[in-house]
Amino acid sequence: AQSVTQLGSHVSVSEGALVLLRCNYSSSVPPYLFWYVQYPNQGLQLLLKYTSAATLVKGINGFEAEFKKSETSFHLTKPSAHMSDAAEYFCAVSLPMGGTSYGKLTFGQGTILTVHP
């Protein structure tokens, strides 16, 4: 079975500051990892994904994440926050092949990002 823990249910940054949203996972095999963003009253939009290629993954809107197997982490970063980044962010894990967890996404609890002017 796989699981995801997002450290910090709320993160607040100033506009222009570094954004760091933390995600740790647990998985019995090398996983696929995802970050999704949800704006108020909307569905989920994929920011970026790791599917066993390059460990540093670049996504949309200037976000990136690094897969660190030794730390079982997949933290999301953005060098300079913008007001439009205010949203809820979800980390998710999926097992790529085989077993009863085939293809099922397991989500973290979410982190609400607030950006102050």
Next chain:
Amino acid sequence: NAGVTQTPKFQVLKTGQSMTLQCAQDMNHEYMSWYRQDPGMGLRLIHYSVGAGITDQGEVPNGYNVSRSTTEDFPLRLLSAAPSQTSVYFCASSYSPGRRSYEQYFGPGTRLTVT
């Protein structure tokens, strides 16, 4: 492509009523899933399907039923609505995980209130 569509967008039910949430996708995806979203709990998997005629339970399946007669459609049925089923429901679809293009696409959601 319309992507993943869900109807209705909002619904209010009384306890004990039944209803079906509709989900359709036009991307020829093999996988389809239903999630519910509750504050502070992320999204939890209700049921999923790996292809037409094949469904399985997720993390929180009780009180819900699904079927998949076509590749495009994956309706979620609430058999007898309870206040605990008040939530936002998302449908998602994807290719199979073995493909490089694998990612789940989400619909806009259905906000359900059970009184």
